Amino acid sequence: MLNRLGIYFKEMYPLLPRFFLAIIYFFEVYFVLLLNVNIVAFSIGIQEWIGVLTIFIFLMVLRIADDFKDYEHDKRLFPERPLPAGKVYKKDLVILLVFIIGLSFCLNLFFMNNFGWYLFLFVYGTLMSLWFFQKDKIQNSLTLALITHNPVMMVLNIYVISFVCYKYDLPLLSWTTFLLAFTMYFPSLIWEIARKIRAPKDETEYVTYSKLFGYEKASRFVRNIILLDIVTNIILLWQISKIGVAVLVINVIWIVVQFQQFIDNPDRFKLIDRVERYTYITEVTMVVSVIVHLLQLRLNL
Template sequence: MFKRLAIYFREMYPLLPRFGLATIMFFEIYFVLLLNTGVKTFQIGFQEFIGVFTIFIFLMILRIADDFKDYETDRRLFPERALPSGRVCKKDLAVALSVIVSISVLLNLFFMNNQGWFLFLYIYGTLMSFWFFKKDKIQNSLPLALVTHNPVMMILNIYTITFVCYKYGLPLLSLPTILLAFTMYFPSLIWEISRKIRAPKDETEYVTYSKLFGYQQATRFVQVITLLDIVTNIILLWKISLLGVLVLVANVIWMTIRFQQYIQNPNHFNIKEQVERYTYITEITMVISLALYLLIGMLT
């Protein structure tokens, strides 16, 4: 079983990169929120490790749950993947899922300060795995699947936000918390839609947003969300790094040009790859800006 699980994690959920992603997600929210609310004294300990671990595990749970939900579709469209190919068994993933969920639940219930929000996150994730008991209706509607499933990423952000607010006595509802909930959610929404936009010549039986609404309309929608994303990032970064703000502005100008080029000629490049590059630049800019601000603060 362990050899089969090693295959699964290597191909479907690489552990070290995903743990690094979880660390970035947690501490980006953590420090952006504190710096935008005037808190300059940080106390990082065991609870913060649990927060990172929870994000890491929850993203793993979503990955495994998606493979269970899409098993029949993947057997037909993606037979080379670890689970539908038979190189990993459903039982292997079920055992792994039960162990990691149990560990995550125990750690949060015994050591964290936002147990209610944690339970809300896991309850929502569980309902997602059962298609909210409306499988026939949701599975057959790409837009409905988006509006019911994608918001879980915002709930995951709120899990971190509430932990920070409770620990440092900050208000749960404020401009920084609202902006953070959205600015950390928009990349997942942008990625989810852009990965299902294809040029007309590349369409297959796989259902995409470009097939449903046309590639131009789908691209324009992603463009609007991208502009909202960069505005929220700029507002949150304004007090931290003006140089970072300038990089974000240059990045969104470049991405706007790429959107227009794709709308005019979808055969020129893959829009998903361009969106991923934009997201990497945005997130790296935020992380580096935070790191430099904190480093300068420690040295002065």
Template sequence: MLKRLSIYFKEMYPIVPRLILGTIIFLEIYFILLLNYGITDFSIGIAEFVGSFTIFSFLLMLRIADDFKDYETDKRLFPERPLPSGRVHKIDLKIFVTILIIVTCILNFIFMNNIWFFLFLYVYGWLMSVWFFKKHKIQKSLPLALVTHNPVQLIMNIYIISFTCIKYNLYPFTLTSFLVAFTLYFPALIWEISRKIRAPKDETEYTTYSKLFGYKKSTRFVLILTLVDILTNFLLVYRLNRIAIGVLFINVAWMTWKFISFMKDPTQYKIVDKVERYTYIQESTMILVVVVYLIVGYI
């Protein structure tokens, strides 16, 4: 079983990079929230590590749940993947995810201060795994699947925000906490839509937004989301590092040009590739803002 699981992790969810990603997500929201509240006296302990692990394990749980949900579809469209190919067995993943959830729950009950938010996050994740008991409706509708499933990123952000506000006794219902909640939600939403936008010649039986609404309308919608996303970043970064505003502006200007260019000629590249590059630059800039502020203060 361990050998089969190693195949799954290697191809579907590399452990070390995703552990790092979970830590980055947790600490980015954690520090951006605190710095915008004017808190510079931090007390990092085991709870922060547990929170980071929780983000990692929750995303892994969603990855496994998606593989179960899409098993029949993947057998037709992606037969080379570990689960539909038979190289990994369903029982392997069921045993592993059960242990993972138990360990994550124990750690949260012992070390975290926001247990109700943790439970809400995992209940929502479980509801996603069973299609909110409306599989016959949601599975057939890409927009409905987006509306019901994508907000989980926002709920995950709120899990981090709730822990931080409780620990530092901060009032949570402010514009700052609202902006921080959305700062990592929009990139996930933009990526999720962009990966299902294709040029007409690249369409298959796989349902995409470009097939449903046309590639121009779909791309225009993502462009609007991107501009809203960068606005939340501007408002948060402005208080911490004005130099970074220039980097973010150049990045979004480049991405806007790529969107417009794609709408003129969708055959020149996959728009999701450009979105991923934009997101890496954007999030790296946000992380650097935090690091620079912690080292040298406001610039």
């Protein structure tokens, strides 16, 4: 079983990169929130690392749940994936799910201060895996699937934000937490839509937003979300790094140009490639800006 799971992880959920992503995700929320409310005296202990592990496990659970949900679909369109190809068995993934969910449940119950939000996160994830008991309606509607499934990333943001707020006695509902919840949510929304926008010549039987609404309208919609996203990023980064803000502005100007080029000629490049590049630059800028600011604070102490 371990060998089969090793194959699954390698192809569908590479462990080290995903754990590193969980670290970045958790501490980006953590420090952006603290620095925006002028808290520079912080302590990192076992709770923070349980939070990181919870993100890592939850994203793994979503990956496995998607493989179960899309099994028949993948057998037809993606037969080379581990589960439809028989490289890993369903019982292997069930055993893994029981173990990792049980582990995260116990750790959050005994060590974390926001167990209620943990439960809400995993209840939402469970409902997603069950198509909210409306499989026929949601599975056959790309828009309904987006509306019901993508907000799980917002719930994940709130899980981290709630932990920080409870630990440092901050209000859970504030302008800063509102902006932070959305600025960490927008990238997943942008990526989810952009990856399903294709040039007319690249369309297949796979349902995409460009097929449903046209590539021009779908592209403009994502571009507008990006513009809204960059506003939230700039507001949160303003008092942390003015250089970081400048990088964000240059980056968003670049991606707007890319969108226009794609709209003018969709055969020039794949839109998702440019969107991913924009997202990486934005997130790296946020993370590096926070790290540099923390180092400056440490040197000034």
